[in-house]
Amino acid sequence: MKTLLFGLFLLAPALRAQPVPGSMAQVYTVTSDRYERFRMPRVRLPNAVVARRINRQLLRQCVDYTGSVDSTASPRQQLRQTLLECCYDQESKTWMAGGLGYTGTDYTVLLNQGYLLSVEFTRDNNGLTELAAEHLTFDLRTGKRLTLGDLVADPPAQLAQRMDWAINRRLKAELADVAAVYGDSDVIAHVAQLYGFEDWNMVKQKPILADTSAASALDEQYWLKTADFALDDHALLLYHNVGMSRIDIPFLPDPVYTFPFARIHPRGLLVPLAKAAAAKKPKTK
Structure with missing residues (x-):
């Protein structure tokens, strides 16, 4: 019994350190092709409704719908269609080296804990990464995109x-x-x-x-x-x-x-x- 209690005592800090289910998202990457010119985050959460809400916003961030992208297709197919629009010459049936217009995107997860997910996005235009990044922060309980006023009480x-x-x-x-x-x-x-x-x-x-x-x-x-x-x-x-x-x-x-x-x-x-x-x-x- 003493051995069991001692073992539980040693395990207690590790058990306390485990995140509460749903307080962190499982983030995985969807790409357009093997060269990963378009990389987009997707999330999995215990609450599938919240995950879908966040994923819709992530998809809108990464896909340009001004062209002929089919918004009903899967995320990977939408990225693939975006890639074809910018970087594939239909007449010569060849891939362009840099591409034209919106030619790529990538992301970095800055925070994923305490029911908060904060992500940085970069975009490429004409094959060059834009100098300014964009950022989205989500409430993992509701899927809402948060504003600065939601998190800071300073005047x-x-x-x-x-x-x-x-x-x-x-x-x-x-x-x-x-x-x-x-x-x-x-x-x-x-x-x-x-x-x-x-x-x-x-x-x-x-x-x-x-x-x-x-x-x-x-x-x-x-x-x-x-x-x-x-x-x-x-x-x-x-x-x-x-x-x-x-x-x-x-x-x-x-x-x-x-x-x-x-x-x-x-x-x-x-x-x-x-x-x-x-x-x-x-x-x-």
Whole structure:
């Protein structure tokens, strides 16, 4: 009996660590072909209705229905049809090297726990990966696509202002690096224009210059509903993409702005995740 109790004692932490059924999705990949030019996530859950709801949204994210894709076909067939439209020349009966239009997609799971699934998607156009990614976050209990307002209780104007400050700090630092490396006034002026700064001299004088869409939005509630965001296991990830051509890629700033859960006010499903992240954080002496 003592041996049995001791064995159960040793197993207790492992048993407690097991995720609750349905709190994590089983994610698998559907591809268009053996070269995997189109890769799409699909989920399995104990609740098949919720899984179907999420999978429909994932399919819409990855398939372009403006062409002749049959929306009643299987996901793999729809990806295959999308591939044929972009990359197969019907006249010559040959595959094109790069393709035309929407030519590929891929994904990365950023978070899959605590009834939350957060996914990042990249898209290829004309054979080249777009500079900006897209993100979807789901409630695994209902299949609903979540907005920032569903997960964060911070006042919209306050959160938007913090995002603006972070954007401006980063862009100013990037521009200062450009000035230090190139020292060419024409290059500096060009990059300043890309970043939304009208004048480099003015940038050095004023702490906040860029008119980003967050704080300048007339309706902060609308921003909460439309902001591009994702989650990982310790932070809220907000995104700000600076539009530019591929010629200017050397000046492309990191679009990810990390807000640790400890620095925001979590709401809903984010509350237990934030508590778990706080418990994992090593205590400083």
